[in-house]
Amino acid sequence: MTIKEVTDILEEFAPLTYAEDFDNVGLLIGNATTEVDGILVTLDTLENVVDEAIETNCNLIISFHPIIFNGLKKITGKNYVERVVLKAIKNNIAIYAIHTALDNTPFGVNGKIGEVLGLTNPSILIPQKNTLRKLTTYVPVAHEESLKNALFLAGGGDIGNYSHCSFSIEGKGTFKANEKANPTVGEIGQIHTENETMVSCIFDKGKENRITQALKNTHPYEEVAYEITSLNNTNPYIGMGLIGELVEGMPETSFLEMLKIKMKTPIVRHTKLLGEPIQKVAVLGGSGAFAIGAAKAAGADIFITADVKYHQFYEAENQIVIADIGHFETEQFTKNLLVDYLTKKIPNFAIRLSESITNPIKYF
Incomplete structure (x- = not known):
């Protein structure tokens, strides 16, 4: 598997769009197309964690906290952040952080x-707030159900404990194709009227690319008319x-x-x-x-x-x-949560729970 294939699976659970604006999540070091040999899951990416990744032949570290949080103007190894970055790059180890994307996930x-x-x-x-989007599009009546099913499969129409939620209104759509068009219905140069259904459904903003791709792949028209609006609804x-x-x-x-x-x-x-x-x-x-x-x-x-x-x-x-x-204590089970999830999704892959201690606070 590539890094992107692994992180795509992870982002099904905790989409990066859930993260807070101040955060730095996603692939911090490495190339998304790199083949993954092994995955090490940790709460923090420190030097001892990178050493552990080297020893266990893991070239992808999935970390809760991002080791790079603020911008780096120099990478000279003068502090622990720069030393981690240098060591990871030198040993071809990628680092991915999930942080507040997982904080905001209901089962995170x-x-x-x-x-x-x-x-x-x-x-x-x-x-x-502002995590919901609404798609509105217009489709020939005969294609309404197939389009809705494609949107539902892509994650549209999910509202809490309900799925396949949508709203439809039938009406008449008009268009005229020019000489460069290849219309599904109607004649070039002629105004055409088609019995259409206006279909609306709500989706999570993290699924927008999947929704629009499903729309364009399934809709019969050469040019798809649609609009996506951002909702101010609070997402419970x-x-x-x-x-x-x-x-x-x-x-x-x-x-x-x-x-x-x-x-x-x-x-x-x-x-x-x-x-x-x-x-x-x-x-x-x-x-x-x-x-x-x-x-x-x-x-x-x-x-x-x-x-x-x-x-x-x-x-x-x-x-x-x-x-x-304590900060560490409230988040200590996070790496177990990620290991359990990834193991279920990719059971035949090497996923390791980091044994490195990263809590900087000691008690006397």
Whole structure:
């Protein structure tokens, strides 16, 4: 398989269009047409991870965090980022990062935390906006069903737990073909009227290329009339964070003890305990203090995240418990998630879970 064939499979799960604007995702180092010998999956791409890739004959590293985040003006090996880039290039190792594309995927980083904690009825904490598109096109009545089926197969018409969603209106279309045309119906130089159906369907913006390709491959006309509009609808199935419920409420201290065990963290930094049972739980892997307000608005009893600053803890305002369990700890299961997914999709390929330790924080 080529790198592109592997990353295409990965992007079916976490399309790069889901990533935040500030992020740097996708293939960071390497050529997409390179044949893949082996895949190493990691949370961070550090020098020891590149060494591990060399030792295990893996020429593609799939990393959660991007090693190149800001622009590099020089690559001289003066810091850990530049040394990783130099070593990877020297040893023909490609690096691909997925980061917030996986954060915003419903079964990604936060979905995994929710699974580990046993949360039920999960939903997105901060849904994304402007992720939906609507296709409208016009097709002869006899070709309506075949066109819709092609669009559905390409990912059109999926809305939450429903698929094959569309809307159709019948009407009359007109056109006149010039002497250079090769019309499917009608005569050159003559105005033609055709009984047509206007077909509309919604799709995720990450599927736009597939949708337009399916449209052009299936539509009978030489020139296809269509429009794609961007919708301002909030997409409740894509976005940051997750909120769910425990099967049974727990005393705060019991929940915190369970949290330490299941999330494998030696310490939890938290705000004042409120003396109320924990039932509704909000989570956001990584630096998630920006979502404190959303967790409070959603009625969460506790918000689990990382990298909360001193003054941000004040935002709890005796309405919620904020628990900071560490950046690495919130994202530690991410590489397992990616390995499990890729193994199911390409079971006969060498996919390795990195054994390198990349957490820069130690506890005494």
